[in-house]
Amino acid sequence: MTASSRGVPFLLTAISLTILGLSFNIEDNQVLDPSSASFFPALIAILLLICSLLIWRRKAIPASDEKEDQGSDEGSEPSLPxxxxxxxxxxxxxxxxxxxxxxxxxxxxxxxxxxxxxxxxxxxxxxxxxxxxxxxxxxxxxxxxxxxxxxx
Amino acid sequence: MAWFEYLLIPFTDPKLFFIAAFGTFAGFIIGALPGLSVTMAATLLVSLSYTWDTIPAIVLIIGVFFGGVYGGSRSAILLNIPGTPSSLAATFDGYPLAQRGESGLAIGYATVYSVLGGLLGIAVLATASPLISSIALSFAPRDYFLMMLLGILVVGSVGSKDLPKSIFVAGLGMIIGLVGMDSLTGVDRFTFGSVELKGGINFIACMLGLFGLAEVLHQLRHLKKNRMNDISGQFLPSCAQFLRFLPLSIRTSAIGVLIGSLPGAGGEIASLMAYDHAKRTVKKPSRPFGKGAYEGVLAPDTANMSAIGGALIPMLTLGIPGDAVTAVILGGLMIQGLTPGPLLIQSSPDLFGVIIGAGIISAVFVFIWGLMGLSTFARIVLIPKHVLLPIIAFLTVVGAYAIRNSVIDVYWMVIFGVIGYFMKQYRFPTGPMVLGMILGPMMEGHFRRAIMIEQGSLLGLTTSLFTHPISFLLTFAIVFTLVTQTPWYVRSKAKLFKQHQRPAKIE
Structure with missing residues (x-):
């Protein structure tokens, strides 16, 4: 894993937490009320958080450049400058x-x-x-x- | 069958007939160009035909859909590069045929059987949709919610190798779809006080970025010129050859329709499954598979084209897009003020009839464009990337601008183009994001309606999932989809297959 691909799970977790935080701050809405405007976004945010943790655990972020670097030199795709x-x-x-x-x-x-x-x-x-x-x-x-x- | 009388409209209206022919031609060219997808073409046309009436706009998109899916096989045969992801299987035997000097016949087979597959797909669409619509009328809001959830999960599990990545992307798409004023309570969500964001982020601009600009940026990495085999040999298969492969093509068409109608599966998987079916069932192929078997060319092509009719079934009857292209078409219909779902065929039979009619015309024009001026059109796949990519980027800018005559949409397109580029870099699928954007607000609406029916009780909603037959079946399907992704299931399946294979090895 390169430094950039190691940063991806961090970024995904940060995005999930930000969305969760924003869902809690939706005006005049109770996040625990299932019919409110904040319940569904908060539910998705939790799902995103679980997914980002699973991605982290699996370390499943091979950047296409990285994968190509690991392969043979012949026929590998050039990276975009x-x-x-x-x-x-x-x-x-x-x-x-x-x-x-x-x-x-x-x-x-x-x-x-x-x-x-x-x-x-x-x-x-x-x-x-x-x-x-x-x-x-x-x-x-x-x-x-x-x-x-x-x-x- | 009220729609039946509208079937002939595209045939009798010269304008619609011309639009269908032009759309098929444009789709064919775009599909044949490696790297340019049908989704990109459909998104561009949805944005550009924004000011058109619904019927001409949908006829144009149907034409592009048919032409684009077919066009993908052209570069697969001539260059060994699939023009679209769904034409990958066409390279397996199409390119070896071209290398043997039979590229003309390979194109002929691909064209004739593509038309057959396309027409069979449309026939199934015409007969199955009204039936499914009438069944879907009995669905409750919770069933719609479950079906959309299932659709996203299937997209994640079938369309991508990594379910968490797909679900993350789909969830993010849902959040993007929820940006703006809540339709039930009127409160702002994720707008950060911006007036521009109150109306939400235009998903067509997002799609142009994700499927158009992102692809251009990705393609900038390969600016090398392609080398092509010359078109030579006989073009059309003889009558005896056509009849010989007819049973196989009908079987692979059925596979195409079935796989195409599953949310998220689409032509890519249908064509691979059809190729696999041909390989397993044809005992004496014209040549060994992988070395230029005619069966290896026609099987994926028929499935690929019949999958179009299949993919339109859930979109038109349930309002659930089967793949990225149908998600774009769904978005286009919504822009035009229509709500795809079980009531569409009843409330807009003209639209359904015109879709069927346009599909038939497009399939016929696939035949005409596919076999006309073979050598001249073949050169199109050789347009240099340094010319093509700036033109596509330019079209995405104009397409984004044309949605609302606003530069803001161009900025959104660029932002999503960059996001899409990095998603491609890190192997995140873009299709689920678009599905999430479109399905997210719909899912939330159905969820909240279902909760209100249960007097605001989450427990009541959970109980109702197991007490109503349709909801129970859908819940079971969701749980099963999730279970198939667990390491335990994968290990057990592998063990089971090993046990089955052992005795065979001993024999």
């Missing part, structure tokens, strides 16, 4: 924020071209062409068929 993960998520969040500022079609082309180029730098011209065509087709499809109203 953190920089690529963070930049990809950051790009999506930026897209969501800029949706309200920049015109959707222009932003789509920019987003698609940038992310395709980050993933494969050698074919920037093809990427640009694909980004323009894809964004155009999707824009027409969304606006005229799915009737989506974009903010900008």
């Amino acid at each position: 953190l920089v690529r993960l963070v930049s990809f998520i950051g790009g999506i969040l930026l897209f969501a924020v800029l949706m309200q500022v920049i015109h959707f079609l222009l932003l789509s082309i920019l987003y698609l071209f940038t992310s395709m180029t980050i993933l494969n730098r050698s074919r920037w011209l093809t990427n640009l062409l694909v980004a323009v065509i894809t964004a155009g087709v999707i824009y027409v499809l969304f606006v005229y068929i799915f009737k989506i109203v974009f903010p900008s």
Whole structure:
């Protein structure tokens, strides 16, 4: 077990306890009254706590990377570099924020071209062409068929 | 049989006919692309068709369901990579057939028998659903609660190797489903005083994150280009070959419908069981299994497709989704203001008739798209990941935005995408979380109603579980499911099997 996978049962237990605590604090409700709004969440929280303890006991948290590390080197899956993960998520969040500022079609082309180029730098011209065509087709499809109203 | 007169609507309405054809085509493409799931496609379409009327939206999703399940076998045969988890068994004999230069015939077998399986599944759906609905009308709230509980437990025990992980994930999904104002007392739960959270977390946005973005992030690890076998050889099996395999395909279709109708089991298990059935029952296969037997291609494909009709039965008659895709469809129907359950067929016979009709059209279009322009469509599975993944991520953003024209839903989608990515990393199943999100509030409603019927007495409710036949059967099934997961049961079962195998070895 790696340090990160050892932390998972801790996290699960913490989540269960937090939910249990929050269930006890639901306004004007008696947690022991089965028809109240807090009884069912508290029941689930207890179930979560039992499950997290069982997971802890079984030590059944092999991270996929860890399992692959234990296997043979040949054919093992590559792990996703953190920089690529963070930049990809950051790009999506930026897209969501800029949706309200920049015109959707222009932003789509920019987003698609940038992310395709980050993933494969050698074919920037093809990427640009694909980004323009894809964004155009999707824009027409969304606006005229799915009737989506974009903010900008 | 009021629904029967609505059966022809998708055939006579050109718009619906076109939508079913388009949905099947879109599903086929998505299913054929390795890494993109039918669930992801269905979730995207539920969010994008939010502004549509119910009937066209459901026809589109049914088309995608059929096309997507079938499309999965295409990449299994050509690339040895199952396009969807349920097409794993298609790789066992489909890929060896392609390596022998018979990829055309492998696709032909998969297509013809997929259509047969799909149609048989729809036939069972049409005949069994009204019957089950009429039985389900006598269910009390406690029975619904027990059935949903059983559904979650079965998903955990059948769909995943680790029950505590599955139950944890389903429980967390339930809590997410309960966020917001309580419908009975009006008090806020888990909102932290936020106005945004009072209305709850939109589960379609969560699903887009869990099935869409999480998959994209996971796929970012493998950006290598796939290599494909060329399509060659004869396409369609001869009439004599078709008739030869007909009894097997009917048997495997029956397995598909049965397994598909069990909550949580779905096409993945149905196709593996059908493959196993073919292996055990076919004494003289066309070739040894695993080396390109035709039986090994058609058995999992028929079961996989007939499981669609099976999975729709509990969703439409009991309001309990059979798998992740039907959970998404259930969510889509709820968004449209419909309540799937025993009253659905009576209150909306048009919807049921249209679902059956759309299923038949989709099965026919599986045949058309499956055999049309084989070589051209085959190239689709080779779209490079660096092009495909940004497009899918982009679609998930727009899909999340389209639900309520709100950027907040996009943020929820991203949050659940990251959660889903780490769940995949640590081998937590995502399906039970979605089931929990949808079933959680329903379960709580039924539980509280059952408690109120028993004058607020938990003891009264517990007693009623053993005094009413349906409740007793369901309670027994729940206890049995739990017992099968105990180390004691696993050990006893292993011992029993050993004892049975010993005499056979001596012989």
